Amino acid sequence: MAVVTGAGRGLGRAYAEALAAAGAAVVVNDVDAATAGQAAAALQEAGGRAVAAPGAVGGTEVAESLVATAVAEFGRLDVLVTNAGVLRDRVLWKMSDDDFDTVIDVHLRGTFTCARAAAVRMREQGEGGRLILISSPAGQRGNFGQTNYAAAKAGIVAMARTWAMELARANITVNAVVPVAATEMTRTIPAFAPYLEEAERTGGPLPAWLRRDEGLGTVQDVAGLIVYLASDASKEVTGQAIGIGGDRLSLWSHPAEKAVAYAGGGWSAGAIADAWGGFEPETYGIPAPEVPAS
Secondary structure, X not given: OEEXXXXXXXXXXXXXXXXXXXXXXXXXXXXXXXXXXXXXXXHHHOOOOEEEOOOOEOEHHHHHHHHHHHHHHHOOOOEEEXXXXXXXXXXXXXOOHHHHHHHHHHHHHHHHHHHHHHHHHHHHHOOOEEEEEEOOHHHHHOOXXXXXHHHHHHHHHHHHHHHHHXXXXXXXXXXXXXXXXXXXXXXXXXXXHHHHHHHHHHOOOOOHHHHHOOOOEOHHHHHHHHHHHHOHHHOOOOOOEEEEEOOEEEEOOOOOOOOOOOXXXXXXXXXXXXXXXXXXXXXXXXXXXXXXXX
């Protein structure tokens, strides 16, 4: 039995559809009641078990109501997928308090409150469970104009690692998924837009280089990872950040010291300046796509 937040459209709906197709009952959450209802009805028409549970994630009340709906409708909760999100992209000097707070509330606080409510229920059931937290490449590398979003998505990965430790004894696995797919957001990337528009217009596939080299495919390409992480096959997988998109599956590394130097008695500013030349700084930002010459 699974709860999927932000499941009315896009990636969230693909996750809900894949879980239902694999036999899970699904609570379909979306901020828009009509959208949640339509998605749940579509799952039912396809032979699945589903119920709509609209509400804006962020606060404790909605989080606990999603768990309560799962228990009332299907008797238990086994899987939580925290997918709900919004964007308020602005460069730092133009980002308002509301831009920042809205994104942090939905992505970061919403993941926290929903996961907390799910963990309480799963621990009460005593049979383990799965928390699948949706992150983003922006949270791993940063992205221009996305202070709020990148911070939230980085925090989600940190929470996955922390909760994996805290919930291990309860046999609850916690992993972060780092998806890349053709969505409304990726359509705004100039290098991708012509190929996405062509595929949509013709109904044909995305170019092989885009699926492989950039790891960009359809929302359905991502859904298999969600089903895997929700299954018994992944019971030993926890505390990981796993990327998927198009033809690419990847494991993101955890932050670690890349280079170390020592100075007896400690470091002065001048000594740091001298030593810094021996370090190779890390890159930052999502790399620009490399479009093959036509």
